[in-house]
Amino acid sequence: MTTTEEYWETFYRERDQVWTGKVNELLAKEVSDLTPGTALDLGCGEGGDALWLAAQGWRVTAVDVSAVALDRVGARAAEAGLAERVDRQRHNLSHSFPEGEFDLVSAQFLHSTTEAEGERNRILARAAGAVAPGGVLLIVGHAGWPSWERGRVGEYHFSTNAEVLAGLDLDEGWSVEVNESVSREITSPTGEPGTRADHVLRLRRR
Incomplete structure (x- = not known):
């Protein structure tokens, strides 16, 4: 396994539940006015967003590098009666990517200290293509570390929205x-x- 896969498998194995299981508030806010269709959830973790989207009527492809995390998504989907609306796929997004096009592609806090600098932008460019x-x-994405992590400034580069847009290099067929x-x-x-600051970008392909 690659370093990335080993890192995230260990990350999820260390606890029976890592995240709250609730939807990310910023995702819920930004998709509330969208008509449910097909959705791609990149880095789905334990499925809080994917299951919320499925409950709203979306057909969701939930992607993560961790088999442990995806097993938890499957268990929760079955428990909620949403298994038929959630397709789980394991990908290391630096090496493989889900096939097809989607009405919504969501990348929520897609950060990893195991990836080389610039890899996140390359993954997001592939996301735009989907x-x-x-x-x-x-x-x-996070704009920086939480306020109490004062000693970690400079340890990891959190991209600004301007940097993400530059990396995407979108043509005139998109609107911000x-x-x-x-x-x-x-x-x-x-x-x-x-406190913690986050960046939000919502882009539409015309």
């Missing part, structure tokens, strides 16, 4: 519907209150 005419590419940064209050694992 958007069907009239469809949406939604990219949400949302380009913003938002800040939210969060609590550290030790209970320290803090």
Whole structure:
């Protein structure tokens, strides 16, 4: 297995549940006005977004590099009666990518310290290529470390929206519907209150 695969398998094996299981709030906000169709969830983790989308009527292809995470998606989908609406696929997105076009392609916090610099932009460029005419590419990423991680500045480069757009190099067949940064209050694992900023890009293929 590659370093990326080993890292994420270990990441998920260490705990029975890593994430809350809830949908990312920014995704829910940005797709609330879209008509359900086909969706591609890149880096789906344990399936919080994929299962929420399926419950809203989307047919979802849920992709992750971790087999452990995808097993949890499958179990939760079956429990919720959504198994037929969720297609799980294992991909290391640096090496393989799901086939087909989708009405919504979602990349939520698609960050990995195991990837070479610039790899995220290459993956996002492939994501743009998977958007069907009239469809949406939604990219949400962290703008930096949480406020309590003061010593980690410079350890990892969090791309700005301008850098992501430059990397995508989209033609005139696209329009930018949302380009913003938002800040939210969060609590550290030790209970320290803090904040974290995120970038949001919503792009539509005409």
